[in-house]
Amino acid sequence: MNMEFLEYNDVSAEIKGAMVPGRLKMTDQNIVFKNSKTGKVEQISSNDIEMVNFQKFIGSWGLRIFLKNGTLHRYGGFKDGEQEKVAKFFKTNYSKDMLEKELSLKGWNWGTAKFNGAVLSFNVGSNTAFEIPLHYVSQCNTGKNEVTLEFHQNDDTPVSLMEMRFHIPTSEL
């Protein structure tokens, strides 16, 4: 099978909490996302990729690409039938295994906060409940047993996360 490139015309990229529609092209050299609203192009060189994961959503799945510089890129809206093809592409061209990064669906508000590169992940047990790319944070304040994060607002999302406050145990301070 010829696997020189893969192209998806109706996927989306996560930008400040919004899933922005666009076109994703993956070649043996790089991954290019073209924002269909703004025409803006984002390019990731295959050499910069540290890890590739997939995540299951309702009726679709997403691609999670973590770069060696610590930044996170996420693309959504892939159909179930495409998963094997994309996994094979990453294996063949980038020698990467596209493993599942399972999301916690437990519904708990307690867990551990871990920093990985420029990403804060909130983990419940061995699964991640959510991730916060740190460049989305506009302000950070600390108080007694408390950390408050304020986020850059995005008017492209129907609901925008403004602020999140964490309770930090004394042992972590």
Add this chain to the structure above:
Amino acid sequence: GKDAEKLRKSTISYKSISQMPRENEVKELKLYVDRKYETVILPIFGVPVPFHISTIKNISQSVEGDYTYLRINFFHPGATMGRNEGGNYSQPDATFVKEVTYRSTNTKEPGEISPPSSNLNTGFRLIKEVQKKFKTREAEEREKED
């Protein structure tokens, strides 16, 4: 008794993604209140994240200018407890999400039936409703136990 114990252990929202509601609100990264599983699904940077109703302490809503704000406060160690809530945290040394605030515009775009903030309004109403049901049931179960 035995039933109450069973219930208390089952404060897990979903065992797998197949149990999650296949609703447009979830896919579109809006707030969604799942009455069946007593869970609030919150969009956090591209991911619909479930929070079981038992984790929510209280909520408040405000309208300021062009925006509606919804704040959700969660239970965490050190929070003022209601009666019988006694601070039974299974992992008191964990990090807790204590509070989240969402913002939504009250302005309708051309072609929209309702403004985006209607999602927060519905969310507010339904969280209150599910919370009330959950609390009533918990109180009944405690009574049976006594």
